[in-house]
Amino acid sequence: MKKIIFSVLSLCFVGISCSTGQKIIDTKLSLSDKKSTKELVVFYEKLTHLTEKGILFGHQDDLAYGVNWKCEAGRSDVKEVAGDYPAVYGWDLGGLENKSANNLDGIPFDKMRQYIKEAHQRGGVITLSWHINNPLTGKDAWDTTPKSLASVLPSGEKHEKYKAWLDEGIQFIKTLKDRDGKPIPMLFRPYHELTGNWFWWCRNNGSPEEFKSLWRFTLDYFQKKGIHNLIYVYNTSDFKTKEEFLEYYPGANYADILSFDKYQYTDPLKDNSFVEDCQKQFKIMNEIAQEQHKMMAFAETGYEAIPFDKWWTHTLMKAIGNYKISYVLVWRNHGWQEKEKKMHYYAPFKGQLSEKDFVEFYNLERILFEKDVAGEKRYKK
Numbered sequence: 527m528k529k530i531i532f533s534v535l536s537l538c539f540v541g542i543s544c545s546t547g548q549k550i551i552d553t554k555l556s557l558s559d560k561k562s563t564k565e566l567v568v569f570y571e572k573l574t575h576l577t578e579k580g581i582l583f584g585h586q587d588d589l590a591y592g593v594n595w596k597c598e599a600g601r602s603d604v605k606e607v608a609g610d611y612p613a614v615y616g617w618d619l620g621g622l623e624n625k626s627a628n629n630l631d632g633i634p635f636d637k638m639r640q641y642i643k644e645a646h647q648r649g650g651v652i653t654l655s656w657h658i659n660n661p662l663t664g665k666d667a668w669d670t671t672p673k674s675l676a677s678v679l680p681s682g683e684k685h686e687k688y689k690a691w692l693d694e695g696i697q698f699i700k701t702l703k704d705r706d707g708k709p710i711p712m713l714f715r716p717y718h719e720l721t722g723n724w725f726w727w728c729r730n731n732g733s734p735e736e737f738k739s740l741w742r743f744t745l746d747y748f749q750k751k752g753i754h755n756l757i758y759v760y761n762t763s764d765f766k767t768k769e770e771f772l773e774y775y776p777g778a779n780y781a782d783i784l785s786f787d788k789y790q791y792t793d794p795l796k797d798n799s800f801v802e803d804c805q806k807q808f809k810i811m812n813e814i815a816q817e818q819h820k821m822m823a824f825a826e827t828g829y830e831a832i833p834f835d836k837w838w839t840h841t842l843m844k845a846i847g848n849y850k851i852s853y854v855l856v857w858r859n860h861g862w863q864e865k866e867k868k869m870h871y872y873a874p875f876k877g878q879l880s881e882k883d884f885v886e887f888y889n890l891e892r893i894l895f896e897k898d899v900a901g902e903k904r905y906k907k
């Protein structure tokens with residue numbers, strides 16, 4: 527049988543050596559929020575331990591719906607194939623800024639709150655993103671009207687409006703509490719894929735200084751409003767050099783995990799560029815992560831409808847290679863898209879072509895699902 531048994535778990539706070547002698551990878555790791563809750567520090571410590579053991583597998587919207595089902599308690603396409611829930615659950619806050627009852631992909635926020643609490647209770651890790659609308663035009667996140675980014679900065683015309691939008695997110699996050707009423711420690715990956723050109727906050731839409739200022743303002747604002755249960759994930763799309771990765775980077779004091787998103791678009795049997803490009807990017811990011819004492823993640827990936835039966839063990843594992851990453855997350859299992867007339871899903875479901883390979887992937891010593899991470903002790907005071 528695969529999997530890790532955490533027989534004796536020593537709990538060591540970051541930067542403090544461990545009385546049991548258990549090795550901590552990098553004692554210089556520290557959180558950007560200097561007022562982090564105790565639980566967040568413990569959670570961060572748990573992630574650093576887990577990163578030594580393997581890679582957490584994550585799935586977006588896993589509990590809310592899957593291919594051919596929606597809102598059925600306990601269901602998960604991943605669990606139905608692998609026998610276990612993912613270790614990481616991604617959720618998107620898009621919609622909160624409009625006080626909408628549902629997120630941009632139709633998940634009721636009331637349900638999302640429940641899913642987050644349940645998964646956390648079982649020992650799962652939560653990561654949040656936010657496809658926040660364009661504050662200048664009121665259109666969606668993909669509206670790249672020039673100067674949208676500048677409009678929300680402290681000197682911009684939409685600053686006050688934007689703060690009110692952020693307040694909606696803050697309010698929701700404050701409702702995410704564990705059974706003892708403590709804020710659930712989570713990852714937050716704002717302004718994702720910033721080196722792309724498709725969101726209003728992307729690099730084509732603002733200078734590096736403007737982006738850094740947006741990022742820092744947001745984190746400071748969250749903290750000012752009493753949010754101290756988040757680990758901040760810096761996330762790019764493609765980049766070719768270290769300089770490019772760092773051009774918009776807000777600084778080591780404003781980010782905890784470094785990550786990028788990259789999807790497979792071409793047939794991996796004919797074109798190895800996904801694997802090669804991921805390897806190049808991991809090499810660059812790894813150098814930076816080591817210099818800055820940060821963890822790394824593959825925050826979004828996937829091959830839409832997984833038309834290659836060995837994608838998990840043959841492609842994804844090669845794309846990650848030997849790099850030590852904290853987690854890899856595949857995007858959502860929407861199912862059939864009527865408008866586009868195609869299937870849109872990234873994790874297998876019962877009967878899907880790559881099902882067998884996904885089980886092999888699950889069985890890899892290095893790949894961790896929920897049961898593997900639940901053994902790690904949390905919340906020791």
Ligand code: BMA
Nearest residue numbers: 618630631657857858860870
């Ligand atoms: C995209 C697609 C969209 C979705 C968006 C935000 O990649 O999955 O259908 O609305 O992410 O989740």
